[in-house]
C-alpha cells in the first residue's frame with residue numbers, strides 16, 4: 001500500500017517508512033493513496049484484538065505477516081484492564097459512552113501508542129536499526145508514548161514536559177517508569193517552549209540524522225489508523241446501525257479516525273466534534289473559516305490547542321486531494337492566521353461533521369448531570385463529548401432514532417481536581433496505578449535551551465553510544 005503527502009511533493013512511501021518518518025519532508029501529513037474497504041461481515045463477533053487485526057492490518061498495508069500481526073494485536077490489547085477493552089455503557093434512552101480509558105495511562109491515546117511502540121520495535125529490529133524518539137507533551141501524550149516504548153530494544157524515548165505545568169498524576173506517570181530507555185525531562189518553560197525545542201532539534205538536520213530522531217506525535221499515520229478500530233467495535237456492539245459519534249477533540253486525530261472508518265464503509269450518521277473554549281474546529285464547521293486565536297487554559301488541558309494538526313488530512317480530501325492547494329491554504333494560515341474553505345467542499349464536509357463548543361460551566365454541569373442520572377463519573381474531556389451529544393439531540397440535529405456514542409477519552413482519576421469540583425467525589429486510581437504516589441520519581445530538569453537538550457541526548461541516547 002502506498003502513502004502520499006497532503007502537500008503533494010514528498011516522496012510516496014510504504015507503511016514502514018511512513019511510521020518512522022512521521023511528518024512528510026514537504027511539511028505535509030501522510031495518508032493512504034486509497035483506503036481499503038471494510039469487510040463488515042468478517043468484523044462481526046470478533047474479540048477487540050482480532051477486530052484490530054481485521055481493520056488495522058490493511059491500514060498498515062499488511063506490511064507485517066498476518067500471524068505476527070495477530071499476535072502483536074493480542075499483546076497490545078492484553079495491556080488493557082477491561083476484558084472488553086473498549087466497553088460501551090448506556091447513559092440514556094439511545095445514548096452510550098464508549099470507555100477508551102482502560103489502557104496503562106488511562107487515556108485513549110494508549111489505543112494507538114501501545115500498538116505504535118510494537119510497530120517501531122518490529123520494523124526496526126527487522127532492519128537492525130535503532131531510533132531516538134523525541135517529543136513534547138502537555139500531559140497525556142508523553143505518558144502514553146513512554147508506556148508504549150518502555151523497555152523496547154530498538155527505541156530510546158525522550159519526552160519534554162513543562163516543569164510544574166502538568167498534573168501530579170501525569171508527571172508521575174512519566175517519571176516513575178524505571179526502564180533505562182525512558183527519559184522524562186522537565187523543561188524550565190511552558191508547553192510551547194517544549195514544542196519549540198523539539199521542532200528546533202528536528203530542524204538541526206545534522207543532529208536529527210546523527211541521532212536518528214523520530215516522532216510519535218498525533219500526526220503519525222499509524223496513530224490515526226489504530227484509532228479506526230474502536231469506531232468499528234462500537235458499530236458491531238450496537239448491531240451495525242448508523243451511529244452518531246461525539247468526539248472530544250483537540251488535534252483532530254481521534255475524530256479523523258472516525259472519518260476514515262466512514263470512508264472505509266462503516267455506517268456513520270454524524271461525526272460530532274466536541275471542543276472546549278479552544279474552539280477553532282467549532283468555528284470552522286459553523287462558518288467555513290479556519291482562524292487561530294490564543295489558547296485558554298481549561299479543565300480539559302488535552303484539548304487546549306490553537307490549531308488542530310490533523311485537520312490538514314481532512315482539508316486534503318475537501319480540496320480533491322490537490323496538494324499544492326493545501327500548501328497554499330497552509331501558507332495563508334501561517335502568514336495571516338487563517339483561511340476560508342472553498343464553499344462547495346465545505347458544504348460536503350458539513351453533511352458528515354458537526355461541531356459544538358462546551359464551556360467550563362457547561363462541562364461541570366454535565367459531569368453533575370451524568371453522575372446524578374446514571375451514577376457514572378466522567379472526566380472533563382469525556383463530559384464535553386456527552387454534553388455536545390446531548391445538545392445536538394435537543395436541537396434535533398441528531399434524530400431520536402440514531403444512537404449516539406460519546407467517546408470517553410480519559411479516566412476520571414486522571415483529573416481528580418475537576419471531578420471533585422463537579423461532584424464532590426475524589427475518584428480513585430485504578431488498582432494498577434494505586435501506588436503511583438509512592439513510587440520513586442526519576443526526572444531531570446533542563447533549561448529552555450536547545451544546546452542543553454542536544455547535549456543530554458548525545459550523552460544518554462544509545463545510538464550516540466553505539467557510534468562512539
Ligand SMILES: *Cc1c(COP(=O)(O)O)cnc(C)c1O
Nearest residue numbers: 140250251252253254302409410
Ligand atoms: C489527546 C486527547 C484529546 C484530544 O484528541 P485529538 O485526537 O487531539 O483530537 C481528548 N481527550 C483526551 C483525554 C486526550 O488525551
